[in-house]
Amino acid sequence: MNFNKTIIGANFIKRPNRFEAYVSINGIDELVHVPNTGRCKEILIAGSRVLLRQEDNPKRKSKYDLIAAYKNHRLINIDSQIPNKVVEEALKKKNIDKLIKYTNIQREKTFGNSRFDFKLMDNNNNVYYLEVKGVTFEENNIAKFPDAPTERGRKHIIELIEAKKQGYGAGILFLIQMNGAIKFRPYDEIDEEFGRVLRLAFKKGVNIFAYECEVKEESISLTRPLEIEL
Template sequence: MIFSKRIMSAEFIERPNRFQAYVYINGKKEMVHVPNTGRCKEILLPGTKVLLREENNPNRKTRFDLIAGYKDKKLINIDSQIPNKVVEEALRARKIDQLKKYTNIEREKTFGNSRFDFKLTDKNDNKYYLEVKGVTFENDGITMFPDAPTERGKKHLLELVQVIKEGYGAGVLFLIQMDNVNKFMPYDNMDKAFSDALRLAAQNNVDIFAYDCSVGRNFITMKNKVQVELS
């Protein structure tokens, strides 16, 4: 997908809370919104070059969203609203081999008491529920999720197991918001309960996908399937 709004460069200063950060824009300090509740500590370091998306909404307290940052030379998108949009684009373009047969794509659909990111249906009315998680943590080519404890994430995985038990297809797709990575793993040291739930989901035939992205100043798109290592 290509970003239609103006993108600007800035220098990161600090992040006093999950939703706000301070940056230098052309030498002037300004508060911006951070659309990611994860920690992103290895990306958002003082002096780091970051990218801002101009919002120009008179009802907002801030003019910009902080959507990406450079870790060394690697550009990492951190906008938590992006993964579902990128995955929807990929689903409609039939870029995910195991899901090509599903031609009806619906967003934010419920199953029982649960709501999943996508409900997919094929021409024979077979249904598949897909949850998407954005990944921003990387170390030496290894990407991991989550970068902060997530009870909600564990709940989604256990609900996908229930989908399988009721006779439907189910999967979780980890969209790695950067390129040139080697593999994906659950982040045991950050959230062991989530990691164990992911392994349980895999044991119950929930599909586990990971894909990296081509990321540029004004675009992001799904790129390559990435090896998933659960052990």
């Protein structure tokens, strides 16, 4: 998907809280919004090059969203609103092999006590629930999730297991928001319980997907599946 708003470069200064950061734009300090509540501490480092999306809303406190950052030479998208848009585009273009048959794509649908990112249906009204997780953490070319303990993430997996038990299709897709990763695995050192329930879901028949993205300054798109190490 192409970004349809103005994207500019800046230098990262600091992040005083989860939602705000200070950057330098041509030598001028600017307060910006961070659309990602994760830590991103290995990405948002003082002096690193970042990308900002201009938001033309006079009611906003800040004029820009900080959407991506360079980690060495690798551009990593950190906008938490992007993964679902990228996956929706890929579903419509039939770029996810195991989900090609699903032609009815619905966003944000409730099942049990959770709201999944997608409810998919094929021509025979078979239902498939899909949850998407954006991955921004990488170490030695291995993408990992989560980068902080996530009770909500564990809950989603348990609900996917229940959906599968009730006869629906169910899957979780980890969208690697960067180029060049060689494999994906759960970040057990950060959230051991998340890894445990993810492996349980796999045993119960829930599909586990991991897809790399091609990330450019003006666009991001789903490209190829990655090896998954459970």
